[in-house]
Amino acid sequence: MNQLNTGLAIDPDDIAAAAARLQGVARRTPVFTSRTADERTGAQVFFKCENFQRMGAFKFRGAYNALAQFTPAQRRGGVIAFSSGNHAQAIALSARLLGMPSVLVMPQDSPAAKLAATREYQRGQPGSEVVLYDRYTEDREAIGARLAVERSMTLIPPYDHAHVMAGQGTAASELIQETGPLDLLLVCVGGGGLIAGCAVAAAHLSPGVGVVGVEPEAGNDTQQSLARGEIVHIDTPQTIADGAQTQHSGRLTFPVIRRLVREIVTVSDAQLVRTMRFFAERMKMVVEPTGCLAAAALLEGVVPARGQRVGVIVSGGNVDLARYAGFLSGG
């Protein structure tokens, strides 16, 4: 237990325990460097590449860490989650690895590739299914809650859950174990699960590090929440960063962010597209728009970093190929 974190949902021991659970299950993703990035920023930049994580995003860490702690009775019942994005695939894959059923409540109009990927992860796991809903007329939380009761399944939310947050924090602990202490750590912010976990890990392993969150310009609810000192709700933001289209941070994540995050900055969709092109052209990696948030704040000069050692979490790489091709050719 770390004094610094007293009263928060997770502490560094939770992250160490998550790391042990994920050992040999999650990938220890590589840390990449880029001379171009260093020259452009005057900093020494370390990219933690969670786009190479299993199922293509950091979300696997939190989902698996949560499901691995189910009681035998919970395992028998299985897991239910609602998500149109990476959380769905993370839950489906984790459930299969742990041999339990999963039900994913997903919008009727989800991209076919995402539905297929989720069903593929569920294959061979009896009791598993994708339940479709109409996002304009139905309430996914109500559907999820009803099914959880009817089927004795445990609901795992995408970010506001201590086990999920602790799992996500292992991305930062792995990074800092590899690079040594950092001056700055940049992390994207949706509901805040990733940045909360990473901030707890970083404060412990690299005391004095400045943790900076990055939101899309159109969806700066957490920035507003920090300014107000309370969780602010916004309308679903219009941004290409679909993983950060959250309307508010969580009851568990916000107190961590408030205590351990130095500031929240924002970047525009145009800056995300330029960063996506940078990753493809110079670093040969496919990064989804949300995965570009942290890097964009650095490469576009939103957060000055000259002379500093900077960690950047590249959160994921799941983007429909046709859409991705459009981003690459359009800029």
Place this chain on the structure above:
Amino acid sequence: MNQLNTGLAIDPDDIAAAAARLQGVARRTPVFTSRTADERTGAQVFFKCENFQRMGAFKFRGAYNALAQFTPAQRRGGVIAFSSGNHAQAIALSARLLGMPSVLVMPQDSPAAKLAATREYQRGQPGSEVVLYDRYTEDREAIGARLAVERSMTLIPPYDHAHVMAGQGTAASELIQETGPLDLLLVCVGGGGLIAGCAVAAAHLSPGVGVVGVEPEAGNDTQQSLARGEIVHIDTPQTIADGAQTQHSGRLTFPVIRRLVREIVTVSDAQLVRTMRFFAERMKMVVEPTGCLAAAALLEGVVPARGQRVGVIVSGGNVDLARYAGFLSGG
């Protein structure tokens, strides 16, 4: 010296010496795995990701290994090379790192991005320049030979050179050091520098490994050469694999291929595009068409590999973004 390789241009000691020269200069590129690739092939597949190498391709290894062995007089004169592709950038970058001038003879109609990248690598290196020629009316070999004499520069060819071949072989030695012995090693074939170096390394570190070369269907000169027992010359092949548009293998590379390579197979452009999409979608990496050759032979079932441990060299990731976007959206 290895009995097996007697009389060939390089032996395993040359590759070990190259590895020592490249230590801390070239990247030790990651070896990636993919459950999807394993499921599809029934094999255990290891991808050696040279698209993450400095300047985006394995070519850096051979170029640096050659230039690092220049005499003081050669260093003062500098290096000259002709190439429209990755060899140009590899030479320019290596020359800068070693503090010598470089002259690159490149086609007038080279993509602007390639010319810019080459000039960028030459920046701050007096005596360096890009010399443009008309590929329809001028002979680049003659231009190169003339400039080499006039300027006392040493010409480094893209593949038919022992130091270049030995440098390229370090890609396979690193791979096998990481994975342990392999049953099969798949390598793309242009002029044969990469596969010759890799075959020597593999025969030494993984005795009994089957080394298979992969050429574009339209440009199977090495396959023809093996069948005939002598170097066959073909017209410049029409294929999207621009790094394998060679007309013939080399006087030094061919004897190595003949002795150590089990067979040469071919893949179509359509198979390369599907493989490029696989890499982007499932492995989140940008791979150029030539870099997809070896993987395509495996993933498309051209080379059966069920139950085997298979190494695949992913040779590079340098592809114009607009062209790449076309491949991703077109398939």
